[in-house]
Amino acid sequence: KRHLISAADLSRDDALLILDTADELAKISDRSIKKLPTLRGRTVVNLFFEDSTRTRISFEAAAKRLSADVINFSAKGSSVSKGESLKDTALTLEAMGADAVVIRHSASGAPHRLAGWVRGSVVNAGDGTHEHPTQALLDAFTMRRRLGPLDGRRVTIVGDVLHSRVARSNVLLLSTLGAEVTLVAPPTLLPVNVGSWPCEVSYDLDAMLPKSDVVMMLRVQRERMNAAFFPTEREYSRRYGLDRDRVARMHDDAIVMHPGPMNRGMEIAAEVADSPRSTIVEQVANGVTTRMAVLYLLLGGADLGGEIRQ
Ligand code: CP
Numbered sequence: 216k217r218h219l220i221s222a223a224d225l226s227r228d229d230a231l232l233i234l235d236t237a238d239e240l241a242k243i244s245d246r247s248i249k250k251l252p253t254l255r256g257r258t259v260v261n262l263f264f265e266d267s268t269r270t271r272i273s274f275e276a277a278a279k280r281l282s283a284d285v286i287n288f289s290a291k292g293s294s295v296s297k298g299e300s301l302k303d304t305a306l307t308l309e310a311m312g313a314d315a316v317v318i319r320h321s322a323s324g325a326p327h328r329l330a331g332w333v334r335g336s337v338v339n340a341g342d343g344t345h346e347h348p349t350q351a352l353l354d355a356f357t358m359r360r361r362l363g364p365l366d367g368r369r370v371t372i373v374g375d376v377l378h379s380r381v382a383r384s385n386v387l388l389l390s391t392l393g394a395e396v397t398l399v400a401p402p403t404l405l406p407v408n409v410g411s412w413p414c415e416v417s418y419d420l421d422a423m424l425p426k427s428d429v430v431m432m433l434r435v436q437r438e439r440m441n442a443a444f445f446p447t448e449r450e451y452s453r454r455y456g457l458d459r460d461r462v463a464r465m466h467d468d469a470i471v472m473h474p475g476p477m478n479r480g481m482e483i484a485a486e487v488a489d490s491p492r493s494t495i496v497e498q499v500a501n502g503v504t505t506r507m508a509v510l511y512l513l514l515g516g517a518d519l520g521g522e523i524r525q
Contacts, residue, residue, distance in 0.1 A: 218337045219509055220326050222348040222387035230355070230391055236508035237356050237501070244280075244504065254283035257514055260313040262304070262329075263340070264290040264320045269475055269499055270340045270349070274317045277506035283514075286311065301325060302332055309333045314514055318342070336513040344378050344439065350474050351384035353505040355392060357494050358429055360501070361470050366393035371423045372414075374433035374455055374482050377404045378440065381474045382433055386414045399423055401455065420455055424464040431472040432457050432483045448481055458484040462492065470494050 216224065225233070243251065259278040263271050271287070278285045288308065290296070295304060301320070308316060315336040318326050323343030330337040341347040355365060362368055370389055376382045376398050389396050390413035397415040398405065409416055417423055424430065435451065452458075457471065465471075471483075471493045479485045488495055 217513065218326075218330050219348055219513065220330060220337065220339045221346050222351045222384040222391070225348070225388065225391060227391050227393075230352070230388060233352055233505070233508050233512060234356050234359060236512060237352075237505045240507050240511070241501075241504045250280055250282060252282045253511060254278065254281040254514055257283045257314040258286065258312050259283045259315045259317065259510060260286045260288060260308050260311075261340075262288045262308065262316055262318045264295070264301075264318075264325075265341065267319055267340070269502060270319060270347075273499070273502040274338075274340060274349075274506050274510075276503045277510055278315075280503070281507055281510060283314075283510070286313070301329065305329050305332045309335070315510060338509060338513065341380055343380065344383075345380050346384045346387075347380040347474075348384045348388070349502070349506055349509055350381050351388040352509065353498060353502040354381075354385055354431070354472060354474070355388055356505050357472065357498050357501045358394075358470070360497075361494060362428055362468070364393075365389065368394045368428045369426055370394050370396045370429040370431060371399055371417075371420075371427040372396060372431045372433065373399045373420060373457070375404045375435045375440075376400045376409070376433065377406055378436040379433045383412075385431065386412050390414065397423055397427075399455070401451075421461065421464065424461055425466065427465065428469050429472060430457060430465065430469065431474075432477075434474070434476060435478055435482055452481055456482055456484065457487050459486055462487055462490070465492070472498060474498065 261274050275285050313335045317338045317340045318329055319340040320342050323345035325342050326337050326339040339346055339348055372382050386396050397417050399417050399420045473483055473495050477483055
């Protein structure tokens with residue numbers, strides 16, 4: 216495959232290959248080998264039209280650890296502010312020799328359009344409310360490391376599903392990997408077509424907690440919603456927030472996830488986010504390894520010199 220636009224692009228074998236490659240890359244970095252020569256001479260462009268901390272930095276770290284040249288582009292401070300289009304921006308970067316373009320954009324579908332304009336690989340780093348496939352891959356990688364194979368595992372995803380590209384990509388990828396996903400959200404924060412998604416829906420978080428191997432909390436994306444349709448913070452936390460009392464209903468080995476950035480005290484209590492059950496910091500570290508695997512496989516990196524097979 217040349218691009219990674221949607222989690223739906225990945226067959227079970229594709230997804231397992233990425234996760235297994237990330238496992239091997241993690242073993243290499245556990246041996247204190249910080250940099251591999253495999254993408255030397257290749258150029259990765261990070262094209263960010265929307266703010267990001269984790270995704271932007273981890274793609275940069277991933278490309279650098281594979282010895283690629285990295286160009287970071289953020290729309291703020293660029294000629295986009297003078298009205299330059301996505302297409303002209305993309306063609307400019309193409310002329311600079313991009314082998315891969317990692318794009319984040321507020322418009323759902325922007326990575327798909329970009330893939331029609333450039334010769335290199337396109338990786339979706341989050342497009343509007345559509346998808347964030349590498350977040351789903353790093354989440355699956357984190358679950359697999361903590362819990363083993365995902366077949367039959369029960370994952371509950373809670374909160375603002377309507378605006379969450381993370382939720383959509385996770386539902387698609389986790390169902391491909393054999394997990395059973397349930398969404399828990401206020402009815403006003405569910406997409407109208409959720410009935411066609413490969414998952415269940417519940418409105419009762421407390422009933423789902425004892426049955427879950429993973430509880431994944433989503434950020435309430437106030438910037439994407441009309442304030443008139445939003446419950447008060449206190450009301451939201453009471454119904455859908457994960458606090459200490461709710462965590463006590465989970466089984467001993469179950470984990471708590473959040474893609475970040477968090478609204479501490481709203482969808483997740485600070486003491487839960489910082490507890491041993493929480494994988495939030497691991498998710499960030501695993502993001503680098505998983506994105507290394509994606510870039511390595513998409514760009515057909517040179518053999519890792521036996522490292523990856525040891
Ligand atoms: N999880 C995630 O995509 O975070 P950023 O917006 O900081 O990249």
